[in-house]
Amino acid sequence: xxxxxxxxxxxxxxxxxxxxxxxxxxxxxxxxxxxxxxxxxxxxxxxxxxxxxxxxxxxxxxxxxxxxxxxxxxxxxxxxxxxxxxxxxxxxxxxxxxxxxxxxxxxxxxxxxxxxxxxxxxxxxxxxxxxxxxxxxxxxxxxxxxxxxxxxxxxxxxxxxxxxxxxxxxxxxxxxxxxxxxxxxxxxxxxxxxxxxxxxxxxxxxxxxxxxxxxxxxxxxxxxxxxxxxxxxxxxxxxxxxxxxxxxxxxxxxxxxxxxxxxxxxxxxxxxxxxx
Amino acid sequence: xxxxxxxxxxxxxxxxxxxxxxxxxxxxxxxxxxxxxxxxxxxxxxxxxxxxxxxxxxxxxxxxxxxxxxxxxxxxxxxxxxxxxxxxxxxxxxxxxxxxxxxxxxxxxxxxxxxxxxxxxxxxxxxxxxxxxxxxxxxxxxxxxxxxxxxxxxxxxxxxxxxxxxxxxxxxxxxxxxxxxxxxxxxxxxxxxxxxxxxxxxxxxxxxxxxxxxxxxxxxxxxxxxxxxxxxxxxxxxxxxxxxxxxxxxxxxxxxxxxxxxxxxxxxxxxxxxxxxxxxxxxxxxxxxxxxxxxxxxxxxxxxxxxxxxxxxxxxxxxx
Numbered sequence: 106x107x108x109x110x111x112x113x114x115x116x117x118x119x120x121x122x123x124x125x126x127x128x129x130x131x132x133x134x135x136x137x138x139x140x141x142x143x144x145x146x147x148x149x150x151x152x153x154x155x156x157x158x159x160x161x162x163x164x165x166x167x168x169x170x171x172x173x174x175x176x177x178x179x180x181x182x183x184x185x186x187x188x189x190x191x192x193x194x195x196x197x198x199x200x201x202x203x204x205x206x207x208x209x210x211x212x213x214x215x216x217x218x219x220x221x222x223x224x225x226x227x228x229x230x231x232x233x234x235x236x237x238x239x240x241x242x243x244x245x246x247x248x249x250x251x252x253x254x255x256x257x258x259x260x261x262x263x264x265x266x267x268x269x270x271x272x273x274x275x276x277x278x279x280x281x282x283x284x285x286x287x288x289x290x291x292x293x294x295x296x297x298x299x300x301x302x303x304x305x306x307x308x309x310x311x312x313x314x315x316x317x318x319x320x321x322x323x324x325x326x327x328x329x330x331x332x333x334x335x336x337x338x339x340x341x342x343x344x345x346x347x348x349x350x351x352x353x354x355x356x357x358x359x360x361x362x363x364x365x366x367x368x369x370x371x372x373x374x375x376x377x378x379x380x381x
Numbered sequence: 382x383x384x385x386x387x388x389x390x391x392x393x394x395x396x397x398x399x400x401x402x403x404x405x406x407x408x409x410x411x412x413x414x415x416x417x418x419x420x421x422x423x424x425x426x427x428x429x430x431x432x433x434x435x436x437x438x439x440x441x442x443x444x445x446x447x448x449x450x451x452x453x454x455x456x457x458x459x460x461x462x463x464x465x466x467x468x469x470x471x472x473x474x475x476x477x478x479x480x481x482x483x484x485x486x487x488x489x490x491x492x493x494x495x496x497x498x499x500x501x502x503x504x505x506x507x508x509x510x511x512x513x514x515x516x517x518x519x520x521x522x523x524x525x526x527x528x529x530x531x532x533x534x535x536x537x538x539x540x541x542x543x544x545x546x547x548x549x550x551x552x553x554x555x556x557x558x559x560x561x562x563x564x565x566x567x568x569x570x571x572x573x574x575x576x577x578x579x580x581x582x583x584x585x586x587x588x589x590x591x592x593x594x595x596x597x598x599x600x601x602x603x604x605x606x607x608x609x610x611x612x613x614x615x616x617x618x619x620x621x622x623x624x625x626x627x628x629x630x631x632x633x634x635x636x637x638x639x640x641x642x643x644x645x646x647x648x649x650x651x652x653x654x655x656x657x658x659x660x661x662x663x664x665x666x667x668x669x670x671x672x673x674x675x676x677x678x679x680x681x682x683x684x685x686x687x688x689x690x691x692x693x694x695x696x697x698x699x700x701x
Contacts, residue, residue, distance in 0.1 A: 117508070124503055128517045134532035134575065135520070137543050141535060154546050194427045201424035205417040213425065218692075220436045222685040226636050226657045227677035230446065230664050231439035234455060251435040254428040284420045313525050315639035316657070320665065334527035335643060346535060353531040357524060364523040365516060 135357070142350035149346045163351035172325045173352050176333030179245070180312055183329055186249045187311035188304050195258035195303060196296075200288050202259070203266040204274070214263075220256040226316060233320055247321045248329065252311060258303050265299040266292060305367065330356055440681070446674035453668035465675035474651070475659075475676070482655040485566065486634040489573045493630050494623070496574065497581035502611060504582070505589045515586065522579035530643035533572040534559075537644075562652030565645050569653050572640055577633075581626050588622035589615060628691040632684055656680050 141149055142163050148156040167173055201207075202214050225232075232251060241247040273295065277287045293300065315331045322328050328336060337352055447465055449457035469475045504515045524532075536543045537558035548555050558568045592615060600610045616623070638657040641647060647654035647662065654662075656676065664673035 120503070120506060120508060124508075124511075124514045127500060127503070128514055131518060131575070131578065132520065134529075134536060137536060138532045150541055152541055152546055152549075154543070194431070197424040198428040201421045205421045205424065207418045207421040210421070213429075216437075217428075217432070220432050222688040223436055223440050223681055224636055224684045225436075226638065227660070227681045227684075228436065228439035228443060229660070230455065230670055230674060230677065231442035232435055233665075235434065235439070251431070254431045256432065256436075259428065284424075288424075315526050315642070316661065319642070320661075331525055331527045331639070334531065338531070338643075346538075346541070349531055350535065353528045357528045360523040360525070361520060364520075368516065368519070 138350050138353055141346060142354045144347055146345050146347040150344070163347040164355070166348050167351040167355060171337055171348070171352060172333065173330075173337075173355055175325055176328060176330040177356065179327055179333075180329040180331070182245055183248045183314075184308045184311040186245070187252050188308040190249065190253040191255055191258050191307040192300055192304055194254040196262050196293060196300065197288070198254065198259045199262035199266050200284075200292060202263050204284065204287070204292075217256045217259055221260070225251075229316065229320060232317075236321060242321055243323050243327055245327055248311075248314065248318050248327075251317070252307075252314075255307065255310075258307065261303060262296065262299055265296050269295055443674045443677045443681075446671055447678050449671055451670040451674075455668075455670040457671075461671075465671050466679070469672065469675055469679070477651065478654050478656060478659050481566070481651075481653065482635065485570060485573075485637070485653070485655060486631055488570050489577070489634045490627055490630045492570070492574045493577045493581050494627055496578060497585050497626070498616075498623075500578070500582045501585035501589050502615065504586055519579040519583045521576055522583065524576060524579075526576070526639035527643060529572055529576045530640055533568070533575070534644060537568050559645060560649055562649050565649055565652055569640055569644055572644065573634065573637065576640075577630060581630065584622060584626050585619065588619040592618040624694060625691070628687060632687050632691075635680065635684055635687075656683075 141154075143159040143161070144153075144156055145158055145160070145162065148158055198217070202210065202217075236242060236247050236251075241250065269292070273291055274287070277291060282290070312329075313331065314329065318329050318332050319335075322332065325333070325336070334352060334356065338349060446455070446457065448460060448462060450459045450461055451457055500518050504511060504518055521529075534542075539545060539555075539557060539560065542558075544558065545555060547553075556564050558564050596614050596618070597610060600614060605613070636657055637655055638661065641653055641655055641658045642661075645653040647658045657680065660673045660676045660680065663669045663676065
C-alpha cells in the first residue's frame with residue numbers, strides 16, 4: 106500500500122517487528138510441539154522443557170510401536186478415492202445442468218442447492234442405520250460412498266462451465282461431437298483449474314473428516330489418521346507426550362510441505378490459465 | 382472450517398450472470414431436445430442417487446424420528462407430535478447448550494475475522510520478503526483437527542503444559558485451562574481461531590490485493606492516515622468477501638465437533654457441550670434417538686437460515 110510515499114526506516118523496522126512477532130505467535134504451537142517431540146517423555150513430565158537430551162527416539166517409537174503409517178495410508182486411500190469420485194460425478198452433474206436441456210432442470214438444480222443447507226452432522230442417525238443395513242460398517246467404502254458427490258462441487262463447476270465461450274459448443278456441434286465426447290475432450294480440459302481446485306477441496310475435506318469415521322470404523326485396518334491420533338491418545342494411559350507429539354509431527358509435516366508447494370503451484374496455475 | 386482456496390471469489394447461486402458470449406447466454410435459445418433427457422439421467426444419475434440416499438432421505442427420516450419416541454435401537458414406538466421439541470426448548474440443559482454454542486460461534490467468528498484482517502492488512506504491504514510472512518501466516522491451513530488438538534492440549538496441560546511452565550517461570554497465577562468451565566471454553570475458542578486463521582487470512586489477503594491501488598494513491602495525496610484508509614477504503618472494498626468468510630466461519634463453528642471431542646468431551650460440567658456433540662452423545666451414548674433427531678432438526682434450521690442469508694446477501698453483492 107505504501108507505493109507513493111517511500112516509507113521511513115523506523116516505519117519499516119516497526120512493520121518487520123510486528124510481522125515477526127505475529128508469525129512467532131502463530132507458529133508457536135508448531136514449534137512447541139516439534140521441540141517436545143525430540144525430548145524424552147520423562148523430561149517433559151518433570152517440566153524440563155529446556156532439557157538438552159534431544160533425540161529421535163520418539164520418532165523411532167512412533168514408527169515401530171504405533172500404526173501411524175497405517176493410519177496415514179488409510180487416509181490417503183480414502184481421500185484419493187473421494188477426490189477422484191467427486192471430480193467425475195460433480196463434473197458430470199454440472200455438465201448436465203449447463204449443456205443439457207431437459208424438463209425439471211431448474212427444479213433439480215434447486216434441489217442440489219438445497220442440499221448445501223443441510224448439514225451432514227444433523228443426519229448421522231439415519232445415515233448410520235443405512236450403512237449398517239448395507240453391511241458397510243468398518244470398511245473404506247463407508248467413508249467414501251456418502252461423499253462420492255457434493256452439491257458444492259456441482260455448483261462450483263457449473264459456475265465455471267457457464268463461463269466457457271459459446272463458440273466451443275458451436276464448433277463441437279459442427280464437428281458432430283456427442284455429449285460424452287464434448288464433455289471428455291473439451292469441457293474437462295478447458296476447466297482444469299476449477300477441477301484442480303475442487304480436487305484439492307475434496308481431498309482436504311475427506312482428510313479432515315472426523316465424526317463420520319469415528320462412528321463407522323472400529324479397527325486400525327480402516328481407521329483414518331484423524332481418528333487414529335485420537336485412538337493413540339486414549340491408549341497412552343501414561344501420557345507419553347514425547348511420542349504423541351512425534352506422531353502429530355509425522356502427520357503435519359507432509360501436509361505443510363504439500364500446502365507450501367501447492368500454494369506456489371496453484372498460483373502459477375492460475376496465472377497460466379489467465380494468459381491462455 | 383472449510384480449508385480450501387476454492388472460494389476466493391464469492392459467487393451466489395441465485396445470481397444471474399450477465400456476460401457476453403458465454404454458454405450462459407444459451408438460456409435465451411432454450412429448446413427441449415428429446416435425446417437430452419436420456420443423457421441428463423446418465424450424467425445426473427450417480428449424484429442424484431448419492432444425494433438422495435445420504436442427504437434427502439436422512440433429513441426426512443430425522444424429521445420423522447423427531448416426532449416419535451424411540452427405543453434403544455432407534456425404532457419408533459409412540460407418536461408424540463412436537464413434544465420432543467417442546468421438551469428440548471423448555472429444558473434448561475438444552476438451552477444452556479444452545480447458549481454455549483452461540484457464545485462459541487460468535488466469539489470464534491469475531492476473533493477470527495478481526496485477526497485475519499490485521500494479518501492480511503499487514504501482509505498486503507509491499508515489503509521485501511513479505512512472501513515468507515504470507516506463507517507462515519497461512520500455515521495453519523495445513524493443520525487438521527487432531528493435530529491441532531495435540532498441540533494445544535500440550536500447551537494447556539495443567540501439570541506439564543507449556544502455559545503452566547511459563548506461568549511458573551514468570552510467577553503468574555496458574556489458569557486451570559481444561560478444568561475450569563470458562564477457561565475450557567476459551568481454550569476451545571483459541572484453538573478453533575488458530576485453526577481457522579490460515580484460511581481466513583488467505584481469502585482476505587486475496588480480496589485486499591484486488592482493491593484498485595489508485596484508491597490508496599488518491600488517499601495518500603489527500604494525506605489520509607493509514608487507519609483512515611483501512612476503515613474507509615479497504616473494509617468497504619472487501620465487504621463481499623468479508624461477509625462471505627464471516628458466514629462460512631459462523632456455519633462451520635455451529636458444526637464443531639472434533640475439537641470438542643478431543644479437548645473437553647463437552648465438559649467440564651457441560652460448559653462446552655455444543656449442539657453437534659450433544660446430538661452424538663444423546664444418540665450414540667444414551668440411545669435417545671428421538672431427542673437427538675429433534676436436536677438435529679433444530680441445528681438444520683439454524684444452519685439453513687444462515688446459508689439462505691449467505692445466498693441472499695451475496696446475490697445483492699454487499700458493496701458501497
